Amino acid sequence: MSGIFVVAEHRKGVLRDITFEMLKKGRELAGASGESLTALVIGKNTGAFAERIAASADTVIAIDDPKLENFNGEIYQNILSAIIDEHKPLLIMIGHTAAGMDFAPGLAAAKNIAITTDCVDLKLDGQKLTAVRQLYSGKINAEISFKPAESYIVTLRSGIFPPEPSGTSGKLLSAACPDFPESAKRFIEYIEAATGTVDITQADVLVSVGQGIGDVKNIPMMEAFAQALGASLSCSRPVVDRKWLPQERQVGSSGKTVKPKVYLAVGISGAFQHLTAVKADIIIAVNKDPRAPIFNIADYGITGDLLQIIPKLQDAVLKLKGGN
Amino acid sequence: MDIIVCVKRVPDTNEADIQISGNFINTKGLPFDVNEWDKYAVEEAVRLKEKYGGTVTAITIGDSESDDALRRAFATGADAAVRVSDDIFNGSDAVASAKILAGAISDIKHDLVLFGAQASDDGYGATGQAAAAILGLPYASLVIKLEADNGKIRATRELEAGMNEVVELPLPALLTIQSGINEPRYISIMGIRKASSKEIKVLSAGEISVNTAEIGNNSGTKTEKLFLPPVLKQTEFLTGSVDEIAVKLAQILKDKGGTF
Numbered sequence: 001m002s003g004i005f006v007v008a009e010h011r012k013g014v015l016r017d018i019t020f021e022m023l024k025k026g027r028e029l030a031g032a033s034g035e036s037l038t039a040l041v042i043g044k045n046t047g048a049f050a051e052r053i054a055a056s057a058d059t060v061i062a063i064d065d066p067k068l069e070n071f072n073g074e075i076y077q078n079i080l081s082a083i084i085d086e087h088k089p090l091l092i093m094i095g096h097t098a099a100g101m102d103f104a105p106g107l108a109a110a111k112n113i114a115i116t117t118d119c120v121d122l123k124l125d126g127q128k129l130t131a132v133r134q135l136y137s138g139k140i141n142a143e144i145s146f147k148p149a150e151s152y153i154v155t156l157r158s159g160i161f162p163p164e165p166s167g168t169s170g171k172l173l174s175a176a177c178p179d180f181p182e183s184a185k186r187f188i189e190y191i192e193a194a195t196g197t198v199d200i201t202q203a204d205v206l207v208s209v210g211q212g213i214g215d216v217k218n219i220p221m222m223e224a225f226a227q228a229l230g231a232s233l234s235c236s237r238p239v240v241d242r243k244w245l246p247q248e249r250q251v252g253s254s255g256k257t258v259k260p261k262v263y264l265a266v267g268i269s270g271a272f273q274h275l276t277a278v279k280a281d282i283i284i285a286v287n288k289d290p291r292a293p294i295f296n297i298a299d300y301g302i303t304g305d306l307l308q309i310i311p312k313l314q315d316a317v318l319k320l321k322g323g324n
Numbered sequence: 325m326d327i328i329v330c331v332k333r334v335p336d337t338n339e340a341d342i343q344i345s346g347n348f349i350n351t352k353g354l355p356f357d358v359n360e361w362d363k364y365a366v367e368e369a370v371r372l373k374e375k376y377g378g379t380v381t382a383i384t385i386g387d388s389e390s391d392d393a394l395r396r397a398f399a400t401g402a403d404a405a406v407r408v409s410d411d412i413f414n415g416s417d418a419v420a421s422a423k424i425l426a427g428a429i430s431d432i433k434h435d436l437v438l439f440g441a442q443a444s445d446d447g448y449g450a451t452g453q454a455a456a457a458i459l460g461l462p463y464a465s466l467v468i469k470l471e472a473d474n475g476k477i478r479a480t481r482e483l484e485a486g487m488n489e490v491v492e493l494p495l496p497a498l499l500t501i502q503s504g505i506n507e508p509r510y511i512s513i514m515g516i517r518k519a520s521s522k523e524i525k526v527l528s529a530g531e532i533s534v535n536t537a538e539i540g541n542n543s544g545t546k547t548e549k550l551f552l553p554p555v556l557k558q559t560e561f562l563t564g565s566v567d568e569i570a571v572k573l574a575q576i577l578k579d580k581g582g583t584f
Contacts, residue, residue, distance in 0.1 A: 011483070071489075073453075074462065096449070098483040102465045105450035106457030109419050114544025117418065117448045131545075134553065135446060136337045140349060143548045155450075184462040186492045188478070193486030205583045211338070229577065230584055241504035253484050262581040269338060282580055284573065289339050290561070293553070300576060301559040308566050316574035321584050 004030050004124075005089040007080065008041040008053055009099055011071065012190065015049050018095035020163030022156050023056040025122060026093055027166050030058075033124040035090060039170070042079055044069040047174075054170040056163075065177040070187035073103035075180050080107055082178035088150055090127060096155035108153045115153040116144045120160050129154075137271050138293035158253065159276040196248025198232060205231035206260045206280075208251055211238040212267020212287060212306060219244055221307075222266065225314045228321075234258065236268045252277045267306050270294030286310075325378040325472065325495075328429055329369040329402070329438045330452070331362040333386060333393040334445045344550045358393045361440025365501040367508040368470070369438050370401035376472060378435070379403045383428050385413055385421060391524055398519035399511045405522065406432070410529040412536055417543040418446070422454035427534035428527060429459060436477070437498040441466050452500035463498040464491050468505050 004026045009016040023039060030037040039057040041049045043064070050062035063079060080103070084092070094100040096118040108115035120141070121132035129152050131144040146152050200206060207226040213219070226233040233249065240250045251258050253273040263280035270285075270293035278297065285298035286306045295301050302309060335354040343350040358366075369380045381404040382397035384390045394405035408428050416424060429437055437459070439452030456463035468488065469480035472495075481489045482502050529536055536542070562569045577583050 011487075073465070077457070098466055098481065098489075101449050102453065102481075105418065105422070105448075105453035106463070108450075108544075109422055109454035109457040112538075112544075114417075115419060115450065115454075116545045117450045130548070133447075135550070136342060136349070137444060137447070138553065139337060139342050140344065141551050141553045143551070144545050145548045147542075147544050147546070149544070184494050185464065188490040188492055191480065191488040191490060193488075205581065237503070243507060247486075254482055255486060257485070262577065262583055264577075284576070285559075289341070291341060291552075295559045296553070296556050298557065298559045300573070301561045302569055302573065303561065304566065304569070309570060312566050312570035313573055316570040317577065317584070320574050320578050 003036050003038055003087065003089045004091045004093065005087070006037070006039045006057070006093045007100070008039055008049060009095045009097060010041070010043060010049060011099070015052060016095070016097070017163070018097055018100075018156070018158050019053065020056060021158065021161040022093045022095060023053070023166075024163045025156065025161040027056065029091070029122060029124040033126065035124070038087075038089070040083065042068060042076060050172050050174075054172055055168060056166050057170040058168065059171045059173060062172065062174045063177045064174065068177070071099055072183050072185055072187060073099070073106065074183040074185055076103040077107045077110060078180035079178055081111060084111060084113070084151060090151060091124065091129060092151065092153045094153065094155045096157050100155050104153060104155050113151045113153050114146045114149060115155070116146075117155040118157050119154050120157050122154060122156075134272070137269060139291060157272060193247060196246060198248060200232050200234040200249055200251065201256050201258055203232035203234075203258070203260050205229060205262045205264070206234045206251075206258060207231045207264045207266060208234040208236065208268060209239055209245075209266050210236040210268030212269070213239075214267070214307070216242070216244040218307065221310065225310050228314045228317055231264070236274050237271070265294050265298070266310065268294050270296065325372055325376045325435045326433050327369040327372055327378065327380045327436045327438060328432055328434045329362070329365050329380060329382050329397065330425055330440075331366060331382055331384050331393045331397055332359045332440070332443050333357070333384065333390045334359045334443060344552070347547050347550060349550065356389070356392065358396050359440050359443045359445070361442055361444075361501060361503055362393070363508045364503055364505050365438040365440045366397045366400050366402065367506050368501055371506065372436070372472060373401065381406065381432055383408070383425060385409070385424055392516070394524050395516045395519040395522070396511055398522045399515035400509060405524045406527060407524055408527045408532060412529055412540045415541040415543060415546070416539050417545045418448035418450040419454045420539040420543040422451045422458055423539055424532070424534050425451070426455045426458040427532035429455065430533055435495045437461065437496070439498070439500045441500040441502045452498060456498040459498065461496055461498040462493045463500070464493060465500040466502045467499045468502045470499065470505075
């Protein structure tokens with residue numbers, strides 16, 4: 001009914017950026033609609049998190065219980081369900097992350113609260129909520145409305161709302177953990193990706209290949225081109241899914257974030273999980289489709305057949321090099 | 325192990341110049357395929373069946389055009405297929421689709437239910453997890469590896485930045501499958517054609533357990549309009565012949581990139 005609630009996200013003792021991104025957007029919505037902004041942090045030893053979050057919220061509700069040491073989406077659903085019953089928030093904001101994606105949809109279904117996911121924008125006009133989200137891997141935007149109801153749930157895309165300290169000093173409330181049934185799901189362990197032989201995060205120049213290269217047989221040609229340019233070879237997720245290159249080469253939210261001087265994307269359409277992980281000085285994209293989302297971040301673009309362009313480009317680079 | 329796998333037929337918009345028409349895209353002339361994540365889910369279901377025995381049933385929502393997606397599942401190794409189809413399903417959002425699918429799933433014996441982690445058209449990434457809540461099944465999302473053992477599933481979930489998480493669930497359970505979990509076998513046109521004689525059971529809203537006041541145009545959310553994403557950056561497109569473009573780009577790499 002009233003209030004904007006942000007569910008803070010943390011993993012292995014670290015608050016995740018999405019928490020502050022949601023609080024930034026939540027603050028904006030709260031300001032425009034006169035709603036209050038509450039952050040909710042659920043876990044074990046949440047006190048320090050709550051204090052940090054208090055600078056960005058009106059109220060922080062911290063739930064601290066030793067049984068909450070490891071994330072469990074089912075338990076999050078049970079706890080949030082009790083909190084929703086008690087506070088009846090108008091809007092519940094959750095990250096569109098591996099954690100948020102895990103518990104938000106089931107929470108919405110169990111409570112019969114309308115949800116839309118992976119939002120890139122939100123508007124709150126009185127009690128009327130409108131969301132913008134993307135379809136077809138970022139090629140189309142959709143405006144989503146909600147059937148009038150007491151509460152709404154949204155998940156927010158990472159990296160869209162750059163956080164800034166808002167300087168409030170929110171009230172800290174520690175709430176008793178609502179009772180929850182034991183979960184059938186058991187946490188076993190975290191596994192970190194093995195360190196590979198090539199560290200693409202250290203490269204000054206990256207030639208990054210996507211599904212658009214068409215076939216694993218084109219990998220050697222791309223490797224040769226990268227070598228001619230003095231670059232390392234990286235890739236997008238579909239290339240790893242197809243086992244054309246190993247996971248250590250993957251640029252993306254589930255892979256690596258890269259910060260080269262030059263990023264040359266070849267045959268990468270640019271899903272947001274990829275774009276969010278490219279922090280280059282200059283981005284060049286080669287793609288068949290002039291409306292591929294990769295061009296949303298590219299300084300220079302070439303539309304055409306990469307299999308024709310890359311060998312010619314390699315020749316031109318070698319020629320320029322020879323002239324030095 | 326009796327496995328149900330949910331699949332969706334989607335337009336392939338990878339290299340398409342998408343045209344908007346009202347609240348939909350114009351799919352005329354676009355090739356259609358099975359949602360990529362669902363291909364991994366079907367492959368995983370069939371591999372589990374091959375290892376542990378049992379059956380695989382594929383389910384989809386849609387009109388007869390969606391039979392393609394079910395035939396592809398048959399060609400991969402599914403044993404049965406169900407298509408739930410009703411005009412009142414139109415306009416369903418992710419949770420409403422989950423309610424429809426859960427209605428169909430609850431009437432079929434199952435030890436394990438698999439969904440693709442997301443669909444390439446709507447990209448909600450929510451339907452499977454919502455269905456788990458409706459069915460009251462333990463679940464794990466974004467699964468990139470799984471092992472079954474003694475009535476339990478050990479699933480590796482993909483988190484961010486190369487981090488994974490391993491969880492254990494009792495059966496029956498629901499998993500959403502992330503791309504890359506396996507290498508889906510090659511399915512020939514011939515294989516799909518051969519599957520065309522297999523029976524697809526078609527069910528209407530009245531034949532599954534679903535509350536029609538909560539689905540279709542009664543969904544909690546509604547798409548009001550579609551529009552092209554705003555252009556955030558002015559990309560300088562290089563033009564000319566392939567040779568000219570190559571020379572221009574090589575010069576840019578030298579001058580601005582300082583790469584050689």
